Amino acid sequence: MMRSAVPPTRTHDLVLRGGRVLDPETGLDATADVGVTAGTITAVSPQPLTGLRTLDVTGLVVAPGFIDMHSHSHDVIGHRLQALDGVTTALDLEAGLSPVDEGYRQAAAEGRPLNYGFSASWCQARMTVVGGLPHGGGIAAGLRNLGNPSWQHEADARQVDALLELLRLDLAAGALGIGVVVGYAPLIKPEEYLAVSRLAATAGVATYTHARHLVEQVAGTPIDGAEEIARAAAETGVHAHYCHVNSTSLSHTDRVLRLMDGVRAEGGRISTEAYPYGAGMTAIGAAFLAPEQLGAAGLTATDIVYAPTGERVTDDKRLRELRASDPGGLAIAHFLDENDPHERGFIDRALLHSSTVIGSDAMPLVWTKGPADPMAWPPPPEAITHPRTAGTYSKVLRRYVRELGALSLVEAVGRSSFEPARLLQDSVPAMRRKGRLQAGCDADLIVFDPDTVTDQATYEHSTRPSTGYAHVLVGGVPVVQDGVLCLDALPGKPVRT
Numbered sequence: 001m002m003r004s005a006v007p008p009t010r011t012h013d014l015v016l017r018g019g020r021v022l023d024p025e026t027g028l029d030a031t032a033d034v035g036v037t038a039g040t041i042t043a044v045s046p047q048p049l050t051g052l053r054t055l056d057v058t059g060l061v062v063a064p065g066f067i068d069m070h071s072h073s074h075d076v077i078g079h080r081l082q083a084l085d086g087v088t089t090a091l092d093l094e095a096g097l098s099p100v101d102e103g104y105r106q107a108a109a110e111g112r113p114l115n116y117g118f119s120a121s122w123c124q125a126r127m128t129v130v131g132g133l134p135h136g137g138g139i140a141a142g143l144r145n146l147g148n149p150s151w152q153h154e155a156d157a158r159q160v161d162a163l164l165e166l167l168r169l170d171l172a173a174g175a176l177g178i179g180v181v182v183g184y185a186p187l188i189k190p191e192e193y194l195a196v197s198r199l200a201a202t203a204g205v206a207t208y209t210h211a212r213h214l215v216e217q218v219a220g221t222p223i224d225g226a227e228e229i230a231r232a233a234a235e236t237g238v239h240a241h242y243c244h245v246n247s248t249s250l251s252h253t254d255r256v257l258r259l260m261d262g263v264r265a266e267g268g269r270i271s272t273e274a275y276p277y278g279a280g281m282t283a284i285g286a287a288f289l290a291p292e293q294l295g296a297a298g299l300t301a302t303d304i305v306y307a308p309t310g311e312r313v314t315d316d317k318r319l320r321e322l323r324a325s326d327p328g329g330l331a332i333a334h335f336l337d338e339n340d341p342h343e344r345g346f347i348d349r350a351l352l353h354s355s356t357v358i359g360s361d362a363m364p365l366v367w368t369k370g371p372a373d374p375m376a377w378p379p380p381p382e383a384i385t386h387p388r389t390a391g392t393y394s395k396v397l398r399r400y401v402r403e404l405g406a407l408s409l410v411e412a413v414g415r416s417s418f419e420p421a422r423l424l425q426d427s428v429p430a431m432r433r434k435g436r437l438q439a440g441c442d443a444d445l446i447v448f449d450p451d452t453v454t455d456q457a458t459y460e461h462s463t464r465p466s467t468g469y470a471h472v473l474v475g476g477v478p479v480v481q482d483g484v485l486c487l488d489a490l491p492g493k494p495v496r497t
């Protein structure tokens, strides 16, 4: 199992000494030294290694850094919260960006703590082609316009062609796949979703879908949201990734998971992802938060909290006012009650299903006073978000590994690192060097205490960083050292096809 690219006598830049080393791909779980040189893991050895610098990590776990396939937290402060949750690569594959190059250029110019990457955004391309809105503007524009009905209606053939052309350009620019938040324009023709899936299949990349309603939720939906994804995988051969299967399937989670199992059994390529919270967060203007749509998800207006003020919405009238005055304003929607064992069961089964990886759906911070300050640290009280932004991965380690014993430590680490890398690596070769703790792989490494690692963020205190991480290395560069965030560390690199 132990591989060594260089003789063990070599002096490494850095040696992590004596930790419990986990490699989910090989199942390695043993005490070893890990050598790092020039951003790469240069040795994993049961024998002591020599380094220019040595960190004693006895009693701690050394693992590949977490790869988040679903992070809308694009800026520095968002990356820092995720770094303290064990994330070393933050990818926005569900919403994505169009033009994608704008996002890569901005991140490269400003610097990022974590590795980053984006899919091509069907929604932002559609906002331009169908909605006539300006192309681009990043995640802020995407959220601001998410609830704008102008881009959500059926497209004619010419518009679909123009949409596919924009997506083609984004794929040529290195986009990691196509993000399709069809749930935000739930009345489009199923043919359009199939055409987008066909484009992805032809390009050899995956689609990342926020499904539209299920038939149990909205009887008149043009197509069942889960059947649509299954059909696309079967008819086009695309790898279809079912984003946050927990938050769109809700009480129909078991039916959806069975359907996906059936497609896989027939050879279809479908993967699923989940986060361990009962509430969602999105723009309050989203189509599925319209008062007349709430019943579909078993919600009432009072299940919604408007994040900029913390106001719990009182009734449909107030919801309409907020959707009109600030359609892009983020809101928390309490879909499933985590304190109710029956409802919690849906979250647990979505997350624990054998084909599910962990994806946080980390959100941008909402600044309730004054302009956004992405360099502020620690996050000031006026910056708020969903607790999943800061806590997803550590909550999985706390709850599913330590409290429930439902996942082994190496399984939980695997679903958070190696499994995402494996899902991506056919279309994104760079991912073959990530999510593994082996010589020759990228030195994206985390060192944590398995007995104490935990989430700290709550709905009330949403930006409290997780705790328990001694070191987080991105490309061999410490982003967290001795439990403290390194404020000048911006080693993140772009991930492209």
Ligand SMILES: [Zn+2]
Binding pocket: 094, 181, 210, 243, 244
């Ligand atoms: Zn989503």
